[in-house]
Amino acid sequence: MPVLSKSHTGRLGLKRILPPFVLGFLSLALQIVLLREFFVHFQGNEMTYGLLLACWLLWGGAGSLLAHRLKVSAGRLSNLFCLVLILSSVCLAGLRLSRLVLGILPTEMTGPAVMSAFALGLALIISFPLGLVFVAAVRARSGDAAFVYSLESLGAAAGGLTVHFLLIPHLSNWQVAGLVGLAAWTAVFFFSSGKAQVVLRAGAALAPVLLFLTDVPTQRLFWKPLTLIASRDTPYGKLQAVGAGNEVTLYVNGVPAFSSGDASSAEEAVHFALLQRSRPEKVLLLGGGAGGGLEEALKHPGLRLDYVELDPEIINLSKKILPQEKTAVFRNPRVAIHYRDGRAYLAETTRLYDAILLNLPEPSTAQLNRYYTREFFESAARRLEPDGVLSFRIPSAEIYISPARARYLASLQNTLREVFPETVIVPGTAGVFLASRKSLSLDAETLSREVERRGLQTTYVRREMLEDRLNPPRVEFLRQSLAGEPARINSDLVPLCYYYANMMWAAHFAGPESRLLEFLSRAPRSLLFVLPLFLALLVFFILRLRPARKPALLAPLALLGFSGIAVEVLFVLRFQTLYGAAYGSVALLLASFMAGLWIGSWLSRSRAFASRKNLLRSQGVLAAFPALAAVFLHFKTPEILFYLMLFVFGSLGGAFFVQANRLFIVKDKDQGTGYGLDLLGSFLGAAAVSTLLLPLAGLMPTVLLLLGLNLLVFLFLLSLPERLFA
Numbered sequence: 001m002p003v004l005s006k007s008h009t010g011r012l013g014l015k016r017i018l019p020p021f022v023l024g025f026l027s028l029a030l031q032i033v034l035l036r037e038f039f040v041h042f043q044g045n046e047m048t049y050g051l052l053l054a055c056w057l058l059w060g061g062a063g064s065l066l067a068h069r070l071k072v073s074a075g076r077l078s079n080l081f082c083l084v085l086i087l088s089s090v091c092l093a094g095l096r097l098s099r100l101v102l103g104i105l106p107t108e109m110t111g112p113a114v115m116s117a118f119a120l121g122l123a124l125i126i127s128f129p130l131g132l133v134f135v136a137a138v139r140a141r142s143g144d145a146a147f148v149y150s151l152e153s154l155g156a157a158a159g160g161l162t163v164h165f166l167l168i169p170h171l172s173n174w175q176v177a178g179l180v181g182l183a184a185w186t187a188v189f190f191f192s193s194g195k196a197q198v199v200l201r202a203g204a205a206l207a208p209v210l211l212f213l214t215d216v217p218t219q220r221l222f223w224k225p226l227t228l229i230a231s232r233d234t235p236y237g238k239l240q241a242v243g244a245g246n247e248v249t250l251y252v253n254g255v256p257a258f259s260s261g262d263a264s265s266a267e268e269a270v271h272f273a274l275l276q277r278s279r280p281e282k283v284l285l286l287g288g289g290a291g292g293g294l295e296e297a298l299k300h301p302g303l304r305l306d307y308v309e310l311d312p313e314i315i316n317l318s319k320k321i322l323p324q325e326k327t328a329v330f331r332n333p334r335v336a337i338h339y340r341d342g343r344a345y346l347a348e349t350t351r352l353y354d355a356i357l358l359n360l361p362e363p364s365t366a367q368l369n370r371y372y373t374r375e376f377f378e379s380a381a382r383r384l385e386p387d388g389v390l391s392f393r394i395p396s397a398e399i400y401i402s403p404a405r406a407r408y409l410a411s412l413q414n415t416l417r418e419v420f421p422e423t424v425i426v427p428g429t430a431g432v433f434l435a436s437r438k439s440l441s442l443d444a445e446t447l448s449r450e451v452e453r454r455g456l457q458t459t460y461v462r463r464e465m466l467e468d469r470l471n472p473p474r475v476e477f478l479r480q481s482l483a484g485e486p487a488r489i490n491s492d493l494v495p496l497c498y499y500y501a502n503m504m505w506a507a508h509f510a511g512p513e514s515r516l517l518e519f520l521s522r523a524p525r526s527l528l529f530v531l532p533l534f535l536a537l538l539v540f541f542i543l544r545l546r547p548a549r550k551p552a553l554l555a556p557l558a559l560l561g562f563s564g565i566a567v568e569v570l571f572v573l574r575f576q577t578l579y580g581a582a583y584g585s586v587a588l589l590l591a592s593f594m595a596g597l598w599i600g601s602w603l604s605r606s607r608a609f610a611s612r613k614n615l616l617r618s619q620g621v622l623a624a625f626p627a628l629a630a631v632f633l634h635f636k637t638p639e640i641l642f643y644l645m646l647f648v649f650g651s652l653g654g655a656f657f658v659q660a661n662r663l664f665i666v667k668d669k670d671q672g673t674g675y676g677l678d679l680l681g682s683f684l685g686a687a688a689v690s691t692l693l694l695p696l697a698g699l700m701p702t703v704l705l706l707l708g709l710n711l712l713v714f715l716f717l718l719s720l721p722e723r724l725f726a
Contacts, residue, residue: 024155050690055123061679063131064672074140078192082204089207111509157594181208258291266292273391288359341580396431410485494698561681596650610662623710
């Protein structure tokens with residue numbers, strides 16, 4: 001018998017470990033890059049994330065379930081990896097250049113139908129083959145799905161940490177994808193065996209290189225006939241400075257942050273609030289300083305200003321694209337710049353301000369919505385002088401306010417009134433909300449005299465404009481338009497306004513999506529809780545009547561996937577609300593969950609561990625976990641507990657997955673069933689939680705729904721006869 005050297009044995013061991021590890025690493029890395037690019041392309045929010053993530057999980061699950069019919073074998077593993085590397089590069093290029101095919105302008109808004117079609121198509125092309133890779137990797141390990149699942153989870157944890165901490169801070173999205181692709185190709189070349197398809201492998205090496213090199217040229221092509229002046233990818237998003245004639249606009253994640261020629265927005269964001277008090281001296285500006293907010297605020301004599309900006313690159317890029325006379329304001333001794341999350345800064349500072357100017361986009365995302373909740377307004381009130389003023393701008397309408405927009409504006413107004421007894425709105429295409437504990441004025445004459453007394457050199461906030469904009473009939477029209485709307489409060493635990501913002505976006509295209517979102521917004525919230533429980537109960541009842549085929553008993557894995565992605569979303573969004581947009585921390589949160597999956601599945605890999613008793617124990621703890629989370633998420637808790645809770649939940653999920661597969665998979669053709677059901681359940685969770693359950697029902701009802709679903713799984717497994725676990 002030939003004797004293998006230690007080095008050769010080690011290489012064989014590495015070849016067995018690498019494929020599932022590379023699968024997890026590559027899957028999560030590509031998912032992150034595609035999500036970021038998709039988000040920018042469709043000017044998106046958490047609903048955009050939810051849609052693409054749901055489609056990704058849907059097609060990954062479908063690939064795993066259909067692998068047997070497509071006769072996927074272990075010998076195709078390397079070629080499938082190469083195919084994924086080629087297709088992912090093609091998809092990223094197709095996404096960026098799609099507007100040329102669709103015939104739309106760079107800044108033109110696209111509707112839900114187009115976005116959904118792209119999400120389905122892109123996810124099909126990339127994620128479906130990844131589902132096939134999982135089954136091929138299992139068959140390369142002689143059907144050991146537990147081993148593959150465990151190492152895939154470890155690879156995903158490593159991929160998330162590597163991309164977020166090491167690559168994204170220094171490289172663009174395309175460069176990240178290119179570098180990850182080359183690393184994956186190198187690993188595939190190392191562990192590949194069998195007959196090589198030279199053309200496929202050459203294409204898999206060339207595609208990431210082209211992706212790395214063509215990032216800026218394709219961005220320039222995307223923005224034509226406009227001119228791309230500069231582009232930066234930061235941990236907080238994509239910044240693009242675009243020129244049209246003498247005007248420069250800075251886009252953040254595809255949404256215009258400011259234009260050099262838009263003086264009206266800067267004046268509105270600053271002067272209506274500062275004119276309410278005779279001598280404002282201490283002002284806090286949250287965002288928007290580079291777009292003229294700082295310059296306008298400093299026109300008020302004697303004023304000193306704290307300016308909070310999350311992304312330092314916004315200031316750095318502004319210094320390069322704006323004239324020197326505009327950027328001199330950053331060096332003004334009356335200005336102190338703080339690179340922080342605005343909400344975190346407000347919670348930690350001990351200073352009191354005469355005015356807090358919230359100069360951020362409207363609450364169209366969960367990240368932005370946290371600046372428009374009752375909890376944020378309470379935090380702002382604590383940092384204001386007794387007669388201090390809070391202000392922000394929200395898109396409105398001059399003549400006709402639709403019912404959807406009226407509901408949106410009324411929710412913000414009613415939320416403000418929960419904290420501030422005095423709340424008024426300046427009418428216009430952008431409504432300026434003003435709130436204080438002392439009286440406020442919308443009298444044009446009073447404000448005009450104050451402008452003249454201070455000697456303010458303004459173009460839009462001056463006597464002629466004020467007399468027109470603040471005439472009593474216009475103010476009364478806006479008041480009556482909002483008066484009849486229900487007083488639903490926007491809060492951290494029920495982030496309602498970002499759902500309303502998405503309703504109005506969908507309404508621009510008058511499709512079935514708009515009517516569906518409108519219907520759901522008016523549906524009883526109890527329906528969102530009762531319907532999923534009823535459907536799960538129905539499925540388990542049918543399975544209990546016909547338990548003959550063992551793989552059908554893997555149905556609880558669908559709810560495991562649903563619960564897993566739901567818990568991830570809830571914990572990440574709650575962490576974000578409490579501690580800000582700490583992208584590195586969010587990556588660590590997800591990595592904690594994936595590390596838990598790895599530990600749980602690795603510790604449970606022994607066949608002797610798979611038993612009815614242990615499966616019930618795992619599911620029993622999984623069922624109790626949402627009840628613990630319901631208490632945990634309601635309060636502000638130390639950051640470390642978020643990581644620990646996700647790690648524990650991931651461990652339980654990994655253990656349950658492995659045990660269920662050990663007990664109920666008996667034939668080779670079913671090796672992808674458990675993984676496919678897990679991903680399909682995750683698809684439903686991603687689609688439902690971030691887009692529907694959380695904004696409409698709120699965090700606590702969503703957690704209680706997870707508790708109910710997991711209790712149903714426990715009761716279903718408890719009701720099965722002992723012989724089915726043999």
